[in-house]
Amino acid sequence: xxxxxxxxxxxxxxxxxxxxxxxxxxxxxxxxxxxxxxxxxxxxxxxxxxxxxxxxxxxxxxxxxxxxxxxxxxxxxxxxxxxxxxxxxxxxxxxxxxxxxxxxxxxxxxxxxxxxxxxxxxxxxxxxxxxxxxxxxx
Amino acid sequence: xxxxxxxxxxxxxxxxxxxxxxxxxxxxxxxxxxxxxxxxxxxxxxxxxxxxxxxxxxxxxxxxxxxxxxxxxxxxxxxxxxxxxxxxxxxxxxxxxxxxxxxxxxxxxxxxxxxxxxxxxxxxxxxxxxxxxxxxxxxxxxxxxxxxxxxx
Ligand SMILES: [Fe+2]
Ligand SMILES: [Fe+2]
Numbered sequence: 001x002x003x004x005x006x007x008x009x010x011x012x013x014x015x016x017x018x019x020x021x022x023x024x025x026x027x028x029x030x031x032x033x034x035x036x037x038x039x040x041x042x043x044x045x046x047x048x049x050x051x052x053x054x055x056x057x058x059x060x061x062x063x064x065x066x067x068x069x070x071x072x073x074x075x076x077x078x079x080x081x082x083x084x085x086x087x088x089x090x091x092x093x094x095x096x097x098x099x100x101x102x103x104x105x106x107x108x109x110x111x112x113x114x115x116x117x118x119x120x121x122x123x124x125x126x127x128x129x130x131x132x133x134x135x136x137x138x
Numbered sequence: 139x140x141x142x143x144x145x146x147x148x149x150x151x152x153x154x155x156x157x158x159x160x161x162x163x164x165x166x167x168x169x170x171x172x173x174x175x176x177x178x179x180x181x182x183x184x185x186x187x188x189x190x191x192x193x194x195x196x197x198x199x200x201x202x203x204x205x206x207x208x209x210x211x212x213x214x215x216x217x218x219x220x221x222x223x224x225x226x227x228x229x230x231x232x233x234x235x236x237x238x239x240x241x242x243x244x245x246x247x248x249x250x251x252x253x254x255x256x257x258x259x260x261x262x263x264x265x266x267x268x269x270x271x272x273x274x275x276x277x278x279x280x281x282x283x284x285x286x287x288x289x290x
Contacts, residue, residue: 001212002211002212002213004212006162026212029211029213029221032221033213033221103220104220107219107220107221107224108220108221108223108224109224110221110224111220111221111222111223111224111225111227111228112224112225112227112228114210114211114225115160115210115224115225115226115228115229115232116228116232118160118210119156119159119160119228119229119232122159122160123159126159
């Protein structure tokens with residue numbers, strides 16, 4: 001399994017969404033790695049990419065709503081990080097659509113996405129829970 | 139050329155932090171590494187511009203790369219491919235970004251360029267102007283080839 005309990009940051013709502021996000025990324029990566037010709041895998045790849053992509057946006061939005069609610073001081077910086085990454089994901093999705101989902105580009109995208117996501121959760125999102133714990137106001 | 143520890147330490151510290159947070163692993167420095175000269179590897183080159191400029195080349199041997207990718211993805215990989223090399227490219231990007239943040243706290247303002255990622259057998263050439271940092275952790279060895287000069 002791609003999700004690990006040690007990625008939990010201690011905010012139940014966020015942890016639940018992170019697990020869902022990792023599960024969707026996992027489905028996408030599994031679709032890429034299926035032992036079949038690339039073209040045969042394309043319908044599943046497109047479906048899992050769309051499924052995952054929507055959730056990235058949904059999760060970032062929900063996380064930002066939560067940050068505003070708790071008065072998180074690093075909300076602006078966090079928003080910019082989400083915004084940059086959302087743009088990257090949207091740009092990739094648009095160019096895949098245009099170029100017919102080239103294998104090399106899609107594989108590279110998936111690798112970067114997974115590494116980015118893990119680091120974002122264990123470093124950037126974690127700071128949010130450190131604030132909550134310090135502030136004691138959930 | 140930058141050889142003094144002060145400016146190299148941010149790269150070591152950033153690597154240590156990222157390995158700890160992402161992989162739950164401790165790293166240590168090695169004197170030398172034979173494996174890096176023979177094994178197929180992922181090479182990630184990141185250019186720095188600003189008060190310090192030059193390149194940092196991260197070299198991940200095949201076995202190290204596959205161990206890292208397995209730990210992070212929970213999936214078994216047998217060969218270096220676009221997925222695995224891109225994961226390592228992003229890790230090197232994250233490490234470099236963190237190192238640059240520390241450098242800016244030391245009043246060296248720099249930026250990084252997007253990583254150039256290649257799979258192959260070559261290594262960065264050792265010359266008088268660079269420093270090689272050989273690192274070890276439970277996923278295997280890796281090397282950081284740091285070649286920076288100061289512009290202020
Ligand atoms: Fe976030
Ligand atoms: Fe998040």
